[in-house]
Amino acid sequence: MTDTPDFGPDASRVRSFRLTGTVASIVADASGLADAERPQLEARLRTVAERHGAGEVRVALTAARSGRKLIAVGSGKGGVGKSTLAANLAVALARLGRKVGIIDADIYGPSQPRLLGTSERPEAEDKTLIPVAAQGVRLLSVGQLVPEGQALAWRGPMAAGALNQLVEGQWGDTELIIVDLPPGTGDVQLSLIQKARPAGAVVVSTPQDLALIDATRAIDLFRKTSVPVLGIIENMAGYDCPHCGQPSDPFGSGGAEAAAHELGIPFLGRLPLSASLREASDAGRPPAAGDGPAGRAFRDLAEKLLAALEP
Numbered sequence: 048m049t050d051t052p053d054f055g056p057d058a059s060r061v062r063s064f065r066l067t068g069t070v071a072s073i074v075a076d077a078s079g080l081a082d083a084e085r086p087q088l089e090a091r092l093r094t095v096a097e098r099h100g101a102g103e104v105r106v107a108l109t110a111a112r113s114g115r116k117l118i119a120v121g122s123g124k125g126g127v128g129k130s131t132l133a134a135n136l137a138v139a140l141a142r143l144g145r146k147v148g149i150i151d152a153d154i155y156g157p158s159q160p161r162l163l164g165t166s167e168r169p170e171a172e173d174k175t176l177i178p179v180a181a182q183g184v185r186l187l188s189v190g191q192l193v194p195e196g197q198a199l200a201w202r203g204p205m206a207a208g209a210l211n212q213l214v215e216g217q218w219g220d221t222e223l224i225i226v227d228l229p230p231g232t233g234d235v236q237l238s239l240i241q242k243a244r245p246a247g248a249v250v251v252s253t254p255q256d257l258a259l260i261d262a263t264r265a266i267d268l269f270r271k272t273s274v275p276v277l278g279i280i281e282n283m284a285g286y287d288c289p290h291c292g293q294p295s296d297p298f299g300s301g302g303a304e305a306a307a308h309e310l311g312i313p314f315l316g317r318l319p320l321s322a323s324l325r326e327a328s329d330a331g332r333p334p335a336a337g338d339g340p341a342g343r344a345f346r347d348l349a350e351k352l353l354a355a356l357e358p
């Protein structure tokens with residue numbers, strides 16, 4: 048039997064230790080570590096094994112982050128429902144059996160804690176943030192990093208630094224992380240996208256021409272940063288009057304679908320303007336958690352998103 052040396056604070060990461068002759072083999076769990084921290088862990092393990100008498104040390108670090116996929120949700124401008132859709136997509140993906148996280152990187156107006164109905168602040172372990180659980184998903188938000196109500200006037204490097212803390216949180220076995228980006232296509236968005244390295248992106252737009260021009264810019268930003276655009280979602284498309292029942296299209300309809308076809312990207316679906324969706328969202332009850340029409344619509348969107356992500 049191999050006598051395992053004392054790895055000190057790294058002991059909980061060591062999955063196995065074997066000493067054959069003078070060759071030590073160590074398997075350690077590197078989940079949640081930043082890329083820069085992995086070699087440091089390896090060096091510490093190596094030192095302990097060498098002190099324990101090993102001449103040669105082989106270290107295998109498991110749980111590389113490569114298995115986890117980040118999906119950025121962006122929009123060309125504010126107020127189109129990007130955060131609402133990001134929250135509900137996360138909840139719908141979780142209901143489809145995925146282990147889902149959400150990173151609220153919207154430095155101009157972090158709204159995920161409110162949308163997911165939580166005011167809990169994340170704890171930190173060894174300076175690594177532990178996401179809070181809400182509505183079946185795990186959440187880290189830039190809003191949790193500053194006192195409530197304090198404005199975030201961050202420039203690119205600060206925003207990127209904060210995002211790094213969120214991306215490098217203790218995500219454990221989370222498979223998919225939705226990243227709610229700030230609206231727009233400026234430098235901050237660019238550096239956030241480069242830092243987060245998403246596997247794909249979703250663009251939210253309303254049907255108006257102007258919103259679509261902005262959405263096209265957002266698509267262009269993702270393309271320039273080599274992030275595959277998984278699809279476009281049209282929000283606030285059509286409205287059923289609660290009084291007379293007549294449908295109307297205050298912002299037009301079908302524009303985003305036509306734009307998606309033109310740009311050669313998938314159209315994931317549309318959501319109508321809905322008072323109940325807004326009320327439920329404001330109250331921290333994401334409609335995707337229920338089985339009503341909005342719940343079904345979000346399930347449909349989540350299925351299409353998975354199909355685009357894992358063809």
Ligand SMILES: Nc1ncnc2c1ncn2[C@@H]1O[C@H](COP(=O)(O)OP(=O)(O)OP(=O)(O)O)[C@@H](O)[C@H]1O
Pocket residue numbers: 122124125126127128129130131132153156158230282283318319320321322324325326328329
């Ligand atoms: N389909 C919808 N029907 C009715 N209200 C909606 C719909 N989608 C979003 N809203 C409402 O519109 C407002 C803006 O939505 P949200 O905050 O999600 O937009 P955003 O694009 O993330 O904006 P921001 O630029 O502030 O980040 C919210 O009050 C939200 O509840």
